[in-house]
Amino acid sequence: MTHSEIQKVDNELQLACQELVITSTATLIHKMHSLIYTRGARVKYDNPQIDSFDLARTISNQIVVHFQFPLKYSRKHFDHLIFIFKGLMISNPKLLKNSVSQLWFGFLNEIDEDGNDILLYLCLKVRGCRYRFIKYLIKMGCNTQRINHYGQSFFNALELKQNQKLLKKLFEHEIILFYNLTGKIIISTNIFE
Incomplete structure (x- = not known):
């Protein structure tokens, strides 16, 4: 052009x-x-x-x-x-x-018919490169502990087979990490710097 x-x-x-x-x-x-x-x-x-x-x-x-x-x-x-x-x-x-x-900030707590907020919606229903948007939502204060009507949380959703690439990206960019004492995934404090 x-x-x-x-x-x-x-x-x-x-x-x-x-x-x-x-x-x-x-x-x-x-x-x-x-x-x-x-x-x-x-x-x-x-x-x-x-x-x-x-x-x-x-x-x-x-x-x-x-x-x-x-x-x-x-x-x-x-x-x-x-x-x-x-x-x-x-x-x-x-x-x-x-x-x-x-x-x-109002939309951070809005939920859909399945009880998903925007963070869960991105993890469960959207495909493609999402890690930057997820990082931003976490920095904005999105609730990573929210549980939808099916008992799924942000961390549960990350462990689904369909989110393996997303999980890898979040680890690569140090948005999440493994907490050595418990072996659970946690939010990295680096994203708030």
Whole structure:
């Protein structure tokens, strides 16, 4: 792509971000996902207008709506929100420092129909690279001891066969570790530094 084509795609994503509100449509979510993962769009942080845009609050509001009305929104809609969040954070780490640091804490305790909070939901129902988001949620104070309606906790979910790659990544990045005295997995204190 030429420089002007790249700028056009980036501007398209910037406009889509500004349109994103609680009542946004699945079409807009799909468009943003496509712009990031198909066309390589990124949000530039050199625009004073983006200073007032609270990406984290907007996406967390979308996640809360998904938890409150699980039948209204598909799982694909929720997965796209997570991927949009990750894609925007990777393309522009300043968004992580400037926008996500003000993340609305209310969604940390929201639960779905199975009793999963956002941390358990990521471990049990989302696939792909999740360790950065999980690290961030733990740093934000997400309850790692919460038990869902099926008796599963964060640590139980990590030990499932489907989460072996995630478990390995969390160990590699020193987000979790084995506590030698008990042999149990614990949260590393390094992530809070």
